[in-house]
Amino acid sequence: MHTDTLTLYELNQLVKEALTLTMPDEYWVEAEISELREVRGHCYMELVQKDPHNHIPLAKASAKCWKNRWAYLGPYFERTAGQTLRAGLKVRAKVYAHFHESYGFSWIINDLDPTFTLGDMARKRREIILQLKAEGVFDLQRELSLPLFAQRIAVVSSEQAAGYGDFYRQLKNNQLGLQFHVSLFPAVMQGEQTESSIVDALNRINSRIEDFDAVVLIRGGGATSDLSSFDSLLLAENVANFPLPVITGIGHDRDESILDMVACIRVKTPTAAATLLVEHLAEVYHRVVKAQEKLSHLVRHRMEMEGMRLERMTEKIPVLFSLVKSRREERMTQLSLRLQHAVKERIQQEKQYVDRLELQIPSLIHRKITQEGHRITMLTQRSQAQDPAVLLKRGYSITLHRGRVVHDAKVLQPGDVLETRVEKGQITSIVK
Structure with missing residues (x-):
C-alpha cells in the first residue's frame, strides 16, 4: 500500500474532523419534509427545498432526531401546531452537522419551531381559499x-x-x-x-x-x-x-x-x-301531518257548508219547481201562438206564390216550345251537312277496305282490294 493512500474509514474520519472544526454550531433551517418514519423511537426524515415556481427539488438532505430528543419534540410540536409531523409539511428546525464513518452525513435535529409550520399552513389555507x-x-x-x-x-x-x-x-x-x-x-x-x-x-x-x-x-x-x-x-x-x-x-x-x-x-x-x-x-313529516290535518279540517268544513246549502236548496225546490213550471207553461203557450201565426203567414205566402206561377205557366210553355223548335231545326241542318252523300256531291270520295273506311295508308298491304265511292258510282282498285 502506498504511504499516501488512505482507507475509506480514515478518509471519513478526516471529513468528520473537518466538519467538527468548521461547523461546530447549530443552525436554524427551513425545509419541507418529503419522507418521515419512526424506527425504535428515533425519527428519520428526508428534507427537501423546492423551486417556488416549478417545485423542482433544489436541495435534499437526510435528518435525524434521536429518541431521547424526539420523545419531547414530537408531542411538543403536535400540541402547539395541532397536528403531527408528516410528509408535505414545511418546518423550521435547529440542526447541527453530523458525520458518521459508517453511515455518512446527516443533520441532527435538536429543536423545532411549530409556529413556523402553523404560519405556512395558514398561508396555504389562505391561498387555497382565495x-x-x-x-x-x-x-x-x-x-x-x-x-x-x-x-x-x-x-x-x-x-x-x-x-x-x-x-x-x-x-x-x-x-x-x-x-x-x-x-x-x-x-x-x-x-x-x-x-x-x-x-x-x-x-x-x-x-x-x-x-x-x-x-x-x-x-x-x-x-x-x-x-x-x-x-x-x-x-x-x-x-x-x-x-x-x-x-x-x-x-x-x-x-x-x-x-x-x-x-x-x-x-x-x-x-x-x-x-x-x-x-x-x-x-317535513310534521309539516305533512299539519297539512293533512288542515286539509281534513277544510274538507269537513266544506262538507258542512255544502250540506247546509243542499238543505236550503231542498227547501226551495218545490217553490222553484212551481215557478219554473209556470214560466215554462207560459213560454210554451207563447211559442204555440207564435207557431200558429207563423204557419198561417207561410201558407198565405206560398198560396200567393202558386197563384203567380199559374199566371206565368202558359207564357213559359210557349216560350220553351219555341226555343226547342229552333234548336231542333239547327240540329237537323247540322246533321244534313254531315251526310256522306252531301260530301260526295261536293267532290269528295270515301275509300273502303273490307267495308271499313281507310284512314291510314300504312295499314294497307300489296294485293288489298279497295273500294272508292264517288258521287255517281264506285271504283274498285288493287294495292301494288
Whole structure:
C-alpha cells in the first residue's frame, strides 16, 4: 500500500474532523419534509427545498432526531401546531452537522419551531381559499339545499370508524321511526391517501347520482391533528362542485377545515350529522301531518257548508219547481201562438206564390216550345251537312277496305282490294 493512500474509514474520519472544526454550531433551517418514519423511537426524515415556481427539488438532505430528543419534540410540536409531523409539511428546525464513518452525513435535529409550520399552513389555507373564490366555486354548495324528503343518503367514511357506527345507529333508531336508506362508500379518512380516496368515493357516488338525495362525509374517531388532510384544494374543488348537497362532520367545534367551509352544511360530529337529517325529515313529516290535518279540517268544513246549502236548496225546490213550471207553461203557450201565426203567414205566402206561377205557366210553355223548335231545326241542318252523300256531291270520295273506311295508308298491304265511292258510282282498285 502506498504511504499516501488512505482507507475509506480514515478518509471519513478526516471529513468528520473537518466538519467538527468548521461547523461546530447549530443552525436554524427551513425545509419541507418529503419522507418521515419512526424506527425504535428515533425519527428519520428526508428534507427537501423546492423551486417556488416549478417545485423542482433544489436541495435534499437526510435528518435525524434521536429518541431521547424526539420523545419531547414530537408531542411538543403536535400540541402547539395541532397536528403531527408528516410528509408535505414545511418546518423550521435547529440542526447541527453530523458525520458518521459508517453511515455518512446527516443533520441532527435538536429543536423545532411549530409556529413556523402553523404560519405556512395558514398561508396555504389562505391561498387555497382565495383560489376557490377566484374560481367562483367557494359558495356553490351553499346555493343548494336539502331536498324535503332527504332519505337516500350516500356516506363517505371509513367502514371501521366508530363515527360511522354512531351515525348509522342514530339515523336508524330515531324516535319517529323515520326510514333512511344509507349507502356507504368506504374511504381513507386520515393520512396521505385521504385526498385521493375521498375523491374516488365522490366519483363513485356521482356515477349513481340519481340514487341519492345528499352526501354525508364523516370522519369520527380520528385525532384533531389529522384534520390537515381536509385542507386540500383538489378535495375542496370536488366537494364544492358536487351536484348534491354535502354535509361534513369531520372535526371538532374549534376546528374548521377548508372542506367544512365549502360544504353545504357543516356539523361537529357524525352523530350531529345524523341528528340533522332526522330533524330535517321530522320537520317535513310534521309539516305533512299539519297539512293533512288542515286539509281534513277544510274538507269537513266544506262538507258542512255544502250540506247546509243542499238543505236550503231542498227547501226551495218545490217553490222553484212551481215557478219554473209556470214560466215554462207560459213560454210554451207563447211559442204555440207564435207557431200558429207563423204557419198561417207561410201558407198565405206560398198560396200567393202558386197563384203567380199559374199566371206565368202558359207564357213559359210557349216560350220553351219555341226555343226547342229552333234548336231542333239547327240540329237537323247540322246533321244534313254531315251526310256522306252531301260530301260526295261536293267532290269528295270515301275509300273502303273490307267495308271499313281507310284512314291510314300504312295499314294497307300489296294485293288489298279497295273500294272508292264517288258521287255517281264506285271504283274498285288493287294495292301494288
